[in-house]
Amino acid sequence: MxxxxxxxxxxxxxxxxxxxxxxxxxxxxxxxxxxxxxxxxxxxxxxxxxxxxxxxxxxxxxxxxxxxxxxxxxxxxxxxxxxxxxxxxxxxxxxxxxxxxxxxxxxxxxxxxxxxxxxxxxxxxxxxxxxxxxxxxxxxxxxxxxxxxxxxxxxxxxxxxxxxxxxxxxxxxxxxxxxxxxxxxxxxxxxxxxxxxxxxxxxxxxxxxxxxxxxxxxxxxxxxxxxxxxxxxxxxxxTAGQSPEIRFAAPSGLDTVALSARLGSTVVEEQPGEYLVSAEATPDTVAALTSWLAEHGIPLGDLRAGRGTLEDVFLRLTREGRP
Structure with a gap:
């Protein structure tokens, strides 16, 4: 015992x-x-x-x-x-x-x-x-x-x-x-x-x-x-099956076209205030992102690089194959 x-x-x-x-x-x-x-x-x-x-x-x-x-x-x-x-x-x-x-x-x-x-x-x-x-x-x-x-x-x-x-x-x-x-x-x-x-x-x-x-x-x-x-x-x-990506939180309505051009990668606003960058989380890319935000006086609420959360995995798997 x-x-x-x-x-x-x-x-x-x-x-x-x-x-x-x-x-x-x-x-x-x-x-x-x-x-x-x-x-x-x-x-x-x-x-x-x-x-x-x-x-x-x-x-x-x-x-x-x-x-x-x-x-x-x-x-x-x-x-x-x-x-x-x-x-x-x-x-x-x-x-x-x-x-x-x-x-x-x-x-x-x-x-x-x-x-x-x-x-x-x-x-x-x-x-x-x-x-x-x-x-x-x-x-x-x-x-x-x-x-x-x-x-x-x-x-x-x-x-x-x-x-x-x-x-x-x-x-x-x-x-x-x-x-x-x-x-x-x-x-x-x-x-x-x-x-x-x-x-x-x-x-x-x-x-x-x-x-x-x-x-x-x-x-x-x-x-x-x-x-x-x-x-x-x-x-x-x-980590399994994850595409290279960076996720970050910032005020809604960012100029994603301008930010995409700065990073050389596509940036989309998945939902209000939540952004996805389709790029590998290299130091240069992360530095370019934070630099762009700083130049425009935009606060960074959250930054996740390299892998998603369990919630990301769950949503992806349960959505696949559903109408």
Whole structure:
């Protein structure tokens, strides 16, 4: 058993660091249909233990359906899935004590208090976390006796995370873990997720917050229409297939024709105040750009050279092939 000390001093022990299968999740040619609609279409991927895997995709991409299948709430129409080497449907009773599921909302009696519901959930497990320590871990120690209905949306999210962890899971499924959470709460959740990874827990999260994915994930999977479009580390995805370019922010309405002539490369305003230069980010080109802006008294709000963000990659991949 391993003990991690949080900044607040609370112990966060987890038995998940015990030896286990290399893969937390294995998905092979998964197909899930709803009538004539194919929600998941031959999807294959794996998610290792001791790593954070982010499953990204636009609304309707098949993320939730895939995760529900992994949790044992849906049967595949084709292919197979395994969690900790177990079939989530056939081996459901063996698997449930070993996984934690964080939902976005719902399923909690509005008059119950955080300490009460954590104690209730803890009673379902043989070796649960201490409820008080978990509340401190997610920054809710001072809200232990506040009813659910009086918690903010972000506080409810953090309590949902604590509920997912109370049974010391070896694999955790997180659905939009930082949705609606303020910056301080987001930092708490990011810290907890990083600690889970360090303890050897397999974490699979779905999120629309691409900054979260870029900061937290060891591996990113981008899916659309139930199919895998790309996978890799955030750094790999942000550099693969990138054309030489410079992006910068400045007041809207710049004379892009004059700037293009100065740089010898095409400059376009992709959206108000956001510009793209189709050129390699050499020192000479960057110097020419900043010099031109300085000559015209134009402030530079942001400058990115050499690679795009994960959001750039996500938008490019999910737009391709769409009408």
């Amino acid at each position: 391993r003990t991690v000390r949080t900044p607040s001093g609370a112990s966060f022990r987890n038995v998940a660091a015990q030896p286990g299968p290399e893969q937390a999740v294995e998905v092979t040619e998964l197909v899930v249909r709803f009538g004539d609609t194919v929600a998941v279409d031959g999807l294959s991927f794996d998610a290792p233990m001791g790593a954070v895997t982010a499953l990204l995709g636009p609304n309707g991409a098949g993320k939730t359906t895939t995760v529900e299948t992994l949790e044992g709430f849906r049967r595949p129409d084709g292919g197979e899935v395994r969690v900790l080497g177990l079939d989530p449907v056939r081996d459901h009773r063996r698997l449930v004590p070993q996984i934690g599921v964080m939902l976005q909302e719902g399923g909690v009696y509005t008059g119950i208090r955080p300490i009460e519901i954590l104690r209730l959930y803890a009673s379902y497990y043989e070796h649960p976390h201490d409820p008080g320590e978990l509340l401190e871990q997610v920054g809710l120690a001072d809200r232990a006796r506040t009813t659910w209905r009086h918690l903010s949306g972000g506080e409810r999210q953090r309590l949902s995370l604590a509920l997912a962890l109370v049974g010391r899971p070896r694999v955790v499924f997180l659905d939009e873990p930082t949705a609606g959470i303020d910056p301080a709460g987001r930092q708490i959740i990011r810290r907890v997720v990083a600690e889970l990874r360090d303890q050897g827990v397999g974490v699979l999260l779905t999120t629309h917050d691409l900054d979260d994915a870029q900061r937290l994930a060891d591996r990113v999977l981008i899916i659309d229409r139930g199919r895998l479009l790309a996978s890799g580390t955030p750094a790999e995805l942000m």
